[in-house]
Amino acid sequence: MKVVSGYKMQEIQDPLINKVRYLDKLVNELVKGKKMEKILRTS
Numbered sequence: 001m002k003v004v005s006g007y008k009m010q011e012i013q014d015p016l017i018n019k020v021r022y023l024d025k026l027v028n029e030l031v032k033g034k035k036m037e038k039i040l041r042t043s
Contacts, residue, residue, distance in 0.1 A: 026039060
């Protein structure tokens with residue numbers, strides 16, 4: 001189960017809010033200095 005910004009992704013019904021929370025998590029990881037490839041787990 002994925003938790004983003006304190007919300008369980010399965011509990012968020014509105015797809016727009018779901019995407020906003022996901023982007024919020026992405027931005028937080030980038031601010032911490034992680035590379036995009038590592039965050040998205042791409043090779």
